[in-house]
Amino acid sequence: MNGLTLSSLTLSPMFGWIVSPVLAIAVVALAVAGMVHAMRLRPDTDATVLGWIRRVLIAVTIAIMLLTPSTVVRTESRAINATDVFIAVDVTGSMAVKDAHYGSGEAITRLAAAGKVVSAVTDRYPDASFAAIGFGTSATLDVPLTPDARAIDNWARTLRAEPTSTSSGSNLDKAVDALLPAMKTVRQQHPDDTIIVVYISDGEQNTTETRRTFSSLRAYADTGISVGVGSTAGGNIPKIGDDGTVSEGQYVNDPSTGKPGVSKMDEKNLKAIADEMSGTYVHVDVDRTIGEQDMQAVSKNFRMTQTHKAREHTVPVVWPLAIALCVLLAWEALDWMAKSRRLL
Template sequence: MNGYMLSPSLGWIAGGIIAAALIVAAIVNAVLFVRQRENSDTTLAACIRRSAIAVLIAIMVLTPSVVSTTTSQAINATDVYVAVDVTGSMAVKDAKYGSQDTMTRLNAASKAVTDITKLYPDASFAGMSFGASASLDVPLTPDSNALTNWAETLRTEPTASSSGSNLDAPLDKLIVNLKSTHDQHPNDSILLYIITDGEQTSSATRRSFSSLRGYISDGFTIGVGSTQGGQVPVTEVTASGDQTQSGSWVIDPSTKKPAVSRMDPKNLAAIADEISGRYIATNAQKTLSDSASKEASKQYRVTTTVKRRKRAMPVVWPFAIVTGALLLWEFGAWLTTTRRML
């Protein structure tokens, strides 16, 4: 259902001040006319006309608008894919992100995802998690809240189902989805963020990520955790589906002692090189808040979404027509008065 509202194009502060000044000017004009009527040649029509001009301009400054609902949305032609590691090592509490507070690597990854959404206003986002296998959890959507909510609910895979860290686990899913996006929107800028500790514990040889170059405009590998590392907690899933830590540590079969997981900058730098991208290590000082890609698009396209949203459409033209007519009248009156004086 349509409605009406004021939506100042200059903002409520600047617009409110200007509109208030114009209203005051209209009132002052009327007051001066009443007080000086006997000693002035200003007519009642001129007084009303000038005050009306000031009031109409004040209304236009406040920008009267019609509110309607729509499913159309203008989105930036930038598609951001975020792949987050959820292997057991991401539960290690040795990460720092923008502060000295220590947190799990997965919590740091969640904060990084939030920063990524802030870097690309109006872009589309997709979220993928990978561990023993990969899953596209959030298909490409212009709803950035969907990605941040997903990141906040991510959990590491249970220790019992873990088969070691294999960094190329998301590769097949990424190829399929990135190619699909590239084919559908060949003029879009497609960006890839891979967030992981870079640890490769699987005995299988890691495949190269260079096959993604043909589909992405830019890419980043984001390191979470520390090179000093930490012990990996045993995680379990309860009957209700919640995840808990048993209080014990994953045992390294070769040493019979608690396994220590360390962030591997070499693997992260190698993957970044394979996608012609950049490796960023997050820590107490470094976050992703200033790491936007220069390849992000400046173009916009219109798409149709399921979600209905309100849109304010300015309706200034009727007031502009009336104001223009009054200004022409004022100019004509001034011209007539000037000629009489001559």
């Protein structure tokens, strides 16, 4: 069978590994106790050895069903929702500023807050597909569209801000360079999919270039959300080594003043980007996180796809036992009717 393999039998108790074994033992023990008691009363009882063996078999069958024999199925295919979420995260040097919050009073870097947003997004869109883009001096499609949400979460946890030596300032529209062709390809391959853009940044634009509009994304995206991380009070930008490590106590100087530069979150830019995408803007902070209220339109359609990793799940195999139980119960009923007629 393509994409599907079966392994050996296993047990998957229907009521868990505590309740099911206790019930199974109790059922068999009661049946055996009843047989022993009936045999002790002979010949003062009409119970036969064959009759009680049959009842013990009924109890054993029920006990085995409670333990639920199952097969482990390994498959490389899965049904996914026809919703494609493109996540773009700002990785410029200002994202290393430690003035962000995400649902608590603890101050974290803007990039760390962005990682929490990414994790919340993958949680809020179960069974969807995701693509990840990091943008700074340039934009790259780091993770192509995949239904593996864990791959996206791992990507977000390993994000590092651009080294100070290679940074050339913040240009918010760099994300468009990677978003547009990737979304166009997906739209051509799956024209009926719902495409959502999640754009995460501090909104700071400090280059001399005029920012390009994000309205071009509307040709392929159904909607989008712009997420602001950081504070309007701002903070100093730390120096970042070529290996991605942050130098504590060392900051990037503002060329105009010669003093450590202050980076502030710019909500105006982020709101404008949300408007250009026909989406919404959210600023995550101490009291605000990504929740159900931020869920965008989700497709009601599903499609089958092949995955790179084999997945395992158990499939109960109780139908042979159910047939055996029906036969034994029918035998018990016929025996009871025969004895009832003799007693009339």
